[in-house]
Amino acid sequence: MNAMTEPVAEDGYNFAFLDEQTKRMIRRAILKAVAIPGHQIPFGSREMPLSYGWGTGGIQVTAAVIGRDDTLKVIDQGADDTTNAVSIRGFFRRMTGVATTERTDQATIVQTRHRIPETRLAEGQVIVYQVPIPEPLRWLEPRETETCKMHGLAEYGAMHVKLYEDIVRYGRIETAYDYPVMVNGRYLMRPSPIPKFDNPKMDRMPALQLFGAGREKRIYAVPPYTSVKSLDFEDHPFEVERWEHCCALCGSNDSFLDEIVVDDSGNRAFVCSDTDYCGERRAQGHQGAGMPAGYGQAAADGAAPGRKGD
Amino acid sequence: MKEQPILEVRDLTRRFGLRTAVRDVGFELWPGEVLGIVGESGSGKTTLLNCVGGRLPADDGTVLYRTAAGPAVDMLALAEAKRRRLLRTEWGFVHQNPRDGLRLDVSAGGNVGERLMALGHRHYGNLRQAAIDWLAQVEIDTARVDDAPRAFSGGMQQRLQIARNLVTHPRVVLMDEPTGGLDVSVQARLLDLLRRLVRETGVSAVIVTHDLGVARLLADRLLVMKGGEVVEGGLTDRLLDDPHHPYTQLLVSSALSV
Numbered sequence: 001m002n003a004m005t006e007p008v009a010e011d012g013y014n015f016a017f018l019d020e021q022t023k024r025m026i027r028r029a030i031l032k033a034v035a036i037p038g039h040q041i042p043f044g045s046r047e048m049p050l051s052y053g054w055g056t057g058g059i060q061v062t063a064a065v066i067g068r069d070d071t072l073k074v075i076d077q078g079a080d081d082t083t084n085a086v087s088i089r090g091f092f093r094r095m096t097g098v099a100t101t102e103r104t105d106q107a108t109i110v111q112t113r114h115r116i117p118e119t120r121l122a123e124g125q126v127i128v129y130q131v132p133i134p135e136p137l138r139w140l141e142p143r144e145t146e147t148c149k150m151h152g153l154a155e156y157g158a159m160h161v162k163l164y165e166d167i168v169r170y171g172r173i174e175t176a177y178d179y180p181v182m183v184n185g186r187y188l189m190r191p192s193p194i195p196k197f198d199n200p201k202m203d204r205m206p207a208l209q210l211f212g213a214g215r216e217k218r219i220y221a222v223p224p225y226t227s228v229k230s231l232d233f234e235d236h237p238f239e240v241e242r243w244e245h246c247c248a249l250c251g252s253n254d255s256f257l258d259e260i261v262v263d264d265s266g267n268r269a270f271v272c273s274d275t276d277y278c279g280e281r282r283a284q285g286h287q288g289a290g291m292p293a294g295y296g297q298a299a300a301d302g303a304a305p306g307r308k309g310d
Numbered sequence: 311m312k313e314q315p316i317l318e319v320r321d322l323t324r325r326f327g328l329r330t331a332v333r334d335v336g337f338e339l340w341p342g343e344v345l346g347i348v349g350e351s352g353s354g355k356t357t358l359l360n361c362v363g364g365r366l367p368a369d370d371g372t373v374l375y376r377t378a379a380g381p382a383v384d385m386l387a388l389a390e391a392k393r394r395r396l397l398r399t400e401w402g403f404v405h406q407n408p409r410d411g412l413r414l415d416v417s418a419g420g421n422v423g424e425r426l427m428a429l430g431h432r433h434y435g436n437l438r439q440a441a442i443d444w445l446a447q448v449e450i451d452t453a454r455v456d457d458a459p460r461a462f463s464g465g466m467q468q469r470l471q472i473a474r475n476l477v478t479h480p481r482v483v484l485m486d487e488p489t490g491g492l493d494v495s496v497q498a499r500l501l502d503l504l505r506r507l508v509r510e511t512g513v514s515a516v517i518v519t520h521d522l523g524v525a526r527l528l529a530d531r532l533l534v535m536k537g538g539e540v541v542e543g544g545l546t547d548r549l550l551d552d553p554h555h556p557y558t559q560l561l562v563s564s565a566l567s568v
Contacts, residue, residue, distance in 0.1 A: 153391045157427045158424055161427060164417075233434040234434075235433055
């Protein structure tokens with residue numbers, strides 16, 4: 001998308017905040033990561049003007065790949081209007097001057113925390129995940145030297161112990177987010193804390209997937225059309241979440257739903273977590289059952305119900 | 311066919327800085343044999359075991375192991391991927407402290423099943439059944455298959471550790487003071503169990519212990535270590551009833567009742 005005027009970044013800052021040498025260093029890490037799908041590449045993570053845990057890794061990756069004619073979309077838990085999404089989008093608007101959008105299909109770069117948009121991503125798009133803990137084996141093995149060795153030798157059998165424990169305790173695999181995946185049949189990868197609902201979308205996705213962990217200083221990637229398989233047992237196959245409800249706003253029955261408590265007497269509503277998808281559907285004339293009576297008027301009018309997890 | 315030793319250790323040396331913990335130690339382990347290594351604290355027993363078991367790099371020497379497939383390999387020179395695979399499948403290691411050898415937050419079944427999962431078993435029902443069978447083998451109430459070992463007694467933890475190692479039917483098991491830290495009645499039960507398992511499965515074992523009673527009960531052959539060297543070796547009964555080396559004599563006469 002060509003902006004009508006040349007994008008203008010804020011005075012006194014380099015384009016996209018990071019200096020050019022840093023961006024080159026990050027791009028080199030990204031190239032390596034793309035060459036070895038699912039393998040974690042260390043990089044010299046910089047101090048960013050927001051605290052660790054708020055997407056410093058994702059921001060650095062986005063800053064390294066963004067160009068003047070890109071269009072950026074930022075989501076947090078699927079929503080475009082939650083704190084994290086708004087502040088990161090505002091940050092890049094000021095630091096690059098590039099166009100931003102809430103429309104998934106119009107974005108060239110989507111930076112995300114905790115979701116993959118419902119709208120299928122296409123070739124040429126880049127999705128950047130914010131990753132808190134990149135190491136899938138950390139749960140089993142606290143030593144970094146040992147996990148490196150396990151990755152190197154592809155010793156991943158023990159990872160199933162975690163899933164085994166789930167079945168022992170709950171009768172089924174209860175891991176609901178950050179569900180471990182095998183990339184390209186070789187590297188075990190944490191898909192960042194997306195719900196396992198989104199795992200199937202990663203498999204052979206036409207878009208480039210980049211993962212940045214700022215505090216842990218790791219970058220990894222899944223190139224377009226790469227196989228991404230979720231771990232499971234033969235007698236307990238991988239399954240995604242299902243709901244008995246449709247979205248109260250747009251009536252969708254195939255998107256990831258957030259449960260919202262709407263009043264003090266425990267009434268609940270289920271709405272799409274992807275606000276862009278929900279809004280688009282409503283614009284096309286789809287309608288849900290509507291929010292319960294007790295819910296605030298502003299929300300019923302369509303302002304997205306936001307939620308901040310963990 | 312002439313029988314060959316399953317394990318041949320030659321000239322094994324391990325130094326910690328200037329101090330030599332193990333000096334030129336060699337021994338052979340025959341199929342189905344239990345070899346005891348005795349000696350006082352600091353004599354290098356555990357270091358020797360760790361070097362043989364690949365848990366500690368040795369400075370010198372060879373550990374020749376005759377694999378199930380046939381050819382003998384030097385465990386110390388083997389490519390790491392292959393070595394770790396052998397250690398996971400054909401070898402077992404029982405730690406003195408079960409906390410080192412178990413995942414305390416993972417259920418007993420998960421602990422037993424881990425090696426199988428590492429070998430590619432992906433059927434929950436079968437894994438759990440294998441775990442239940444092995445718990446019965448080591449005399450743990452099978453109803454506790456889903457309990458975490460944190461809630462087990464010391465003796466049960468030690469037995470669980472043994473089950474976890476034996477589930478892949480290893481050919482060599484290394485044990486570091488398996489009865490250390492257990493009270494005598496529990497120790498006796500564990501010894502009975504070990505004796506039975508060793509006879510039934512035909513596994514070869516190296517047992518490091520400072521307890522001559524344990525050595526007498528379990529081991530076919532003994533090595534006596536002092537200051538990082540083997541000072542005497544021989545059949546258990548011969549060695550304990552007729553010790554030749556002055557240090558062995560001291561060791562035997564120091565024991566309260568052998």
